[in-house]
Amino acid sequence: MRASRFFISTLKEAPSDAEIVSHQLMMRAGMIKRLGSGIYTYMPTGLRVIRKVEGIIREEMNRAGAIELLMPLVQPAELWQETGRWDKMGPELMRVKDRHGREFAIQPTSEEVITDVVRSELKSYRQLPVNFYHIQTKFRDERRPRFGLMRGREFTMKDAYSFDRDVAGMQQSYQTMFDAYSKIFTRFGLKFRAVAADNGAIGGTGSHEFHVIASTGEDALVYCPDSDFAANMEAAEALSIGERGAANQPLAKTSTPGKTKCEAVAELLNVPLQQHVKSIALTVEHEGKKTYFLLLLRADHELNEIKVSKVEGLKDFRFSTEAEIQEVYGTVPGYLGPINTRAPVVVVADRTVANMADFICGANEADYHYTGANWGRDVAEPLVADLRNVVEGDASPDGKGVLAIERGIEVGHVFQLGTAYSEAMGATFLDENGKPAPLQMGCYGIGVTRILGAAIEQNFDDKGIVWPDSIAPFELVLCPMGMDRSEMVKEQVEKLYADLQAAGIDVIVDDRGLRPGAMFADWELIGVPHRVVIGERGLKEGNLEYQGRRDDAATSVPVDEMVAFIKGKLGK
């Protein structure tokens, strides 16, 4: 490619609505252009990256035996009603009526359509297993689109759907996809981590998320450096800390005026925060009847609401209102505790709290806390559950070390769906005995356009983006010095350009005639990973200047060796 025939448009400043670095740099590098909230035109440089991402995904999906097709964007409401998602999805599902008033969804995902395809196409166990995928535009009407391509409304996704005859087959298809994803993200040249995840609303029996590691990531990834354990925060089991000691202190009511936070009580009483228990009041309403729960956490721990929702009876919990707290506990928020509640309350203690002795908690009386509280003696033994986020240093659930936490950006997700969709939509096949059975499904997504944002969050510096070789818009840029003045430079640029192309290198030559500073700044901002400068001075000594995007200084390379040198750098 010649820059003069390409479209390059860089900005010194990012627009003010670009809050995160990937969004800022993509706007500045001219890779995307905002059309509306969460809707972007992919400009030529950005589209090249998308195409490379798609190309790697397509190759590995094909290699894993998945078959590409293309399902429509505009999908009849009837199919979404069959699975109940038409109602369940809420306003994120963009709905549209055609000229005859018939309703359609603009697809955010395609479980319904693929299940509709296979219920007429897959008739026999002989046709299984099969895995269909497509790379398609999606729309999700986010309440608050932001962060550029990270949380857009219109985006590109690869979604795949596997169909098997039984659970073992489905798990094998799942593993094949898990392995393909690992290859895909490795080929992207990104540091990533696969973590066990909660299946959430989509249902099914097992799932993993693939995250690009980045300190700016929205998600906390829990892993054990000494073992294979890795999970997201919802799926990472928190073990209890310590053993329950003996009750040494008497229960005592202590004045803590105005101290509604554990931190303030700890400071007042000069007792470490780890000795305090935080009480959280929940209400569950079922058929007009209210049940009250009091959850107990060690004061320095954080509640995990997904874990809470899995405790029996707490699926549809909400936080209690101030009026409910007054009624049940006879006090105001900030002084709640498990001892002497006014109305019946189910006390659920986090595993760590259940092991505490001589702890401090609210007294259910304004401006008072108890010290020296003990299970069994002062209050009945509680129900025990895992209610909290793990923290660095917690024991790994696999018993093989302690946990570490890092930040990640979710870019892929694989699910064992089971028969949720196939049963709802009547997608069955005939087994060896000629009996109909529901298809066992898996589904597998990669956020194609999101990869761009995630790759940048992981790879940038103060000059701009630093693309990995495999997904860079160009692998190499040739920067001629004074091409218009020097025949020697011009000839060498043309020869090198031709030789590099012949060697299969994705090269752009910057023939725009810019000053070196402006030219270099553009390519550093755009993030092309390799650069060769062709100047008269070097040429007279038979040399060209190579500089990698992360290198501090240039390297002189003999003209004749440059193609081989670049091939070596690219591992080609």
Place this chain on the structure above:
Amino acid sequence: MRASRFFISTLKEAPSDAEIVSHQLMMRAGMIKRLGSGIYTYMPTGLRVIRKVEGIIREEMNRAGAIELLMPLVQPAELWQETGRWDKMGPELMRVKDRHGREFAIQPTSEEVITDVVRSELKSYRQLPVNFYHIQTKFRDERRPRFGLMRGREFTMKDAYSFDRDVAGMQQSYQTMFDAYSKIFTRFGLKFRAVAADNGAIGGTGSHEFHVIASTGEDALVYCPDSDFAANMEAAEALSIGERGAANQPLAKTSTPGKTKCEAVAELLNVPLQQHVKSIALTVEHEGKKTYFLLLLRADHELNEIKVSKVEGLKDFRFSTEAEIQEVYGTVPGYLGPINTRAPVVVVADRTVANMADFICGANEADYHYTGANWGRDVAEPLVADLRNVVEGDASPDGKGVLAIERGIEVGHVFQLGTAYSEAMGATFLDENGKPAPLQMGCYGIGVTRILGAAIEQNFDDKGIVWPDSIAPFELVLCPMGMDRSEMVKEQVEKLYADLQAAGIDVIVDDRGLRPGAMFADWELIGVPHRVVIGERGLKEGNLEYQGRRDDAATSVPVDEMVAFIKGKLGK
């Protein structure tokens, strides 16, 4: 590709709603699957054809200097309001509201968005010319979707938009695209014709349509076998036929009871139809005032409404109502004529009618016609215009022979848009003198998915589709006979498969273990253009059987020569 790892699903019968052969064959070959009215899933075999079509388009667009980007599907209403198309487009434009009630169009085309992109990106004449394109899903809410991919609602289109500093530049960009389109359709291996077209509602100064020639095509293409002249029916100028002769007959009112059609009058009076004039009453309403026009055509000619709308004063014509006809002509439809109308009427005669003498026309009195009517003597000389469709044998407008007509399917359209969009949206650049001027635009479309339908309408037989090599889902199919029984066959298939792949041939090996008849029928239906049969009998003599999709019989080819033979067939 191995058929066992691909998805092949053929049908003996096409669904009853498939009215035309391309729709029937695509359904039977399992290339598309209906999701809703005019909405299809592109199944794996169909998607392969689409990707090849897209690949050829992309290569030639890039070669012609166009730059690929990708504009969103969901586009803010505000942009469409800037050009007035939000109101003009009618129900074909699919509209949707987001969760905040903001309105969007699901794009049928992207003039507004690209103009919005360039009005902030193109600032100087130095950046011109530039041509952006994308290959994107489109939606058009057709009143009556039908014919499979030929008139679908969701479809894929390549649309390109050129920007130039002046009309000469725009015309040069247009010519570059015209040439690129010619290369693209040539590479598709389709018989096609480019015809001059009317710009229609999109505006601008010149346009051509690219049609795939097919006897089942919806459009009539007019061309001169002896010259370059080619136009669609609207743009093909109809010259006058004959010279006006002397008035030999007296004007006479003749009883023609119940004969409201020219054909019936001609039969009654035993006078050739070519001597009769057909009168068509039109009304134009402007600011509450009605004007009446009477259009005259030779009785064997057909009115062309696009041509009518270009006659001065007739832009917004409609056909007169029966009440208006009674008021203006004092009679009922079927007996109208230019002589003795009751109210003032503007008479517009087609060029051929203006040259007629002693003609027959209605007498503005029920059951009566005039014979021997003559211009100047019986009625004032009329306004003269080109009002009719050309017919085979008409003189070519370029004076170089006579016209022929064939049927075509429109698959591409190139437009000289001028400044209609850039002026409406304030898309200007600064010229050499630093003065702002509106960008001169061209736009260029190819119906990607429609190509599939058109290619089949041109290339099929009673066995199924016959794809041209360049866009076939596979170039070649290997059909082993008894692969499961014969080691010799199995070894040869694997070797040949590997050799063909190494030679860059897009080959599928049918390892499904079907009987030969079923296997051949599948591939003939799907339309793979080349087939090699590997059987033990032939192998013992060192031969394989080659058969082209259009060949009547197979050809024996020595095993060692097969790869070279296939390369020769494919021109590789």
